[in-house]
Amino acid sequence: MNTLINSQVFFFISSVGFVTLWILVAIFLYHLIKVTKIFSRIMDKAEKDINEIGDTTKEMLEDLRDNRFFSFILGKKKKHHKK
Secondary structure (H helix, E strand, C coil): CHHHHHHHHHHHHHHHHHHHHHHHHHHHHHHHHHHHHHHHHHHHHHHHHHHHHHHHHHHHHHHHHHCHHHHHHHCCCCCCCCC
16 A cells, blocks of 8 residues: 555656756747747847948948049959950
C-alpha cells in the first residue's frame, strides 16, 4: 500500500512539473516570436535606410566626377568598350 501511495505522489509531482515546464516553454516561445517580429521590422527599416544612403552617395560621387575641378585634378576616367 505504501508503494502505491509513493507512486501516485511521484506521478502527481511529475505531472505538475511537466505542465509547469510546458507553460514556461510556451511563454518563452511567445516572447521569442514577439522579439523576432520586432527585429524583422528593425532590419527592414535599416535596409531601406541603407539603400537610400547608398543611392544618395552614388549621386554625390557622380556629381563630383562631373565637376570640372575634380576632373582636372583627378583626370578623366577612360571608358572601356566591350568588344
